[in-house]
Structures are given as structure tokens and as C-alpha cells.
Amino acid sequence: MKETLNANAQAVLEVVRSSHNHPTALEVYEAVRKVRPRIGVASVYRILHSLAQQGLIRELGRSDEACRYDGHIERHDHAICTACGALLDLPVEVRLSEEALRSAAQAAGIELHSHEVRLYGLCTACRQRLQQAESAEG
Amino acid sequence: MKETLNANAQAVLEVVRSSHNHPTALEVYEAVRKVRPRIGVASVYRILHSLAQQGLIRELGRSDEACRYDGHIERHDHAICTACGALLDLPVEVRLSEEALRSAAQAAGIELHSHEVRLYGLCTACRQRLQQAESAEG
């Protein structure tokens, strides 16, 4: 229910948009402090989540989850549920051309060692759960 | 310099290999406890890192890093330095067919909302740093 952005949220959004280096929440906090000195760290976290939920920014790397280990070391891809955080193996390879990979790596200036495709969406359980919640509201 | 795996490391490796759900370090710890009751959590973390370094298992999701925010919400891909953790935007799109995405999502049972390609390797700075360290050893 956050329709309009207040001054704090505006400042946070501006900081994230104007920084080209994927800042952490605490980096955002430090930058926002300069223009909104009274803001607290809790508000920055709250606002970041809210902005991400509204699709105005994007969050990379699951914070609420711990590091996970994979016994399958052959290259493969994953699907991640954006609702519950489930991390699933993709049973099929998502093919992409060797040439596209090479040129992308070169463009980023990275020496390519491996790659991964991540699909984001709703897992079966969450899909059902959300549909039920929806129909219950009516 | 860890050539052979001792009983603890064997047990950890066995747990990760035999679990098909990308366990966290603490989940591995709980499972390993059943066969090696005296093992401590510090050792599990140590062994997991060691196994990952040897390429025997793989770790997913940056633990040592905080969640990062991205002001660019248009779909795009990233390059991640495996040495320093730098997270870079790919300036070019890694094309992959809509059909491949759809079928992979269906195979995983996920309702696809978006996707991301991640390239892993060495960034320019780390490449140079490691090369220098190498030549210094000689």
C-alpha cells in the first residue's frame, strides 16, 4: 500500500539509481545519510525492500538465505522461487552459444571460467498457495 | 595442501553428494553429526570451503557478501569475479532462445517470471594480481 514515495524513499531510490556498482544496503545507508541525516538503518532496509517489491529496483543475492552447497559439480542451471526461495536444479540444459558467452565475457573484461543460467519465478507449491489466498479474498 | 580426505571430510562430502536439495552449511552439519557426532560446526565450515576449493563440491550464493541492489531494472546479466566477488553488469545481452527458457521452466515446474545469466571468472584486477603473484613465486 505504498503508492507515493516520501522524501526518504525518494532519496534511497535516487542513490540506488545513480550508483553503478550494485551497492549494499549499508552503502546505500551511508550515501543517503548525506542528504537525509536523520534516517535510520532500519528505514533504509524497509525502503529498499519496498522499492524492490514495487519493481523500482532489483535485489541481487539472497540475504535471508544462507550459502548453499551443491554436490553436482558438472555445469548446470538453477530455478529460484521468488516467493519461498526454493533452489531447484534445472533438469535440462539451457543452451546458449559459446560465441555469445565469449563475447560477453570479453565485453565485461572477465576471464570466463564458467557460467550459470538462473530462472526466477514461482514454484509449484507457492503458485498453489498464492492462488488459494487470492480466491479466498474474492 | 589437503590431498587426501580424512574421515570428517569424507563424511561431509558424502552428505553433500547424497543430498539433492542444495543444503546449507548448518544442514550439512546436522546430517554429518549423525555419523561423526564429535565434529564441530567450525570444522564443517572449514571442510566445505576446502571441498569447494578442490572442486569436489560447489557453493551457491555469496555468503561473505551482503545483498546488493541494482537500480537497473531492465533485464540484464552479470559477471562475478570468483576471486574478489566483484559484481559487474554485462554490457551486452547473452541471447538465449525463448523456447529453451520456456521448456526449462516447465521441466523444473516453475512459472517463469525472469531470468539471469551469470558469468564466473577473474576480473581484470584479480587476473593481474594473480599473475604477478605467480611470477613472483617462480
Added chain:
DNA sequence: TAGTAGATTGATAATGATTATCATTATTAG
């Protein structure tokens, strides 16, 4: 074989990011 240097281990404390609490402050409705 006993002794010892060095590596390994695990209990526990420390750290760092994120979240929960909650009293205070701002906003809105009447």
C-alpha cells in the same frame, strides 16, 4: 619407543548483516 614440532580439531567468542521491537513522531480523519 619416547619426545617433539607442527597440523588439525572443536568449543566458544566475536563479527557483520539483517530483522524485530517499541516508544516517539508525523499524518490523517473527523
Added chain:
DNA sequence: CTAATAATGATAATCATTATCAATCTACTA
């Protein structure tokens, strides 16, 4: 203006991970 409600931020709590360090194990030597 007042009461109800929502937003805020200081601070405590939580949780995963890492650092410490004394105890234990493991070659290797005398």
C-alpha cells in the same frame, strides 16, 4: 483541535559465518 493510525529510527535480538585458541592428533626424529 483531537484521536486514531501510520511511519520512523534507536536499539536489541537473531542468525550465519569467521576468528581464537587450547587441546588433541600425527608424522618424524633421536
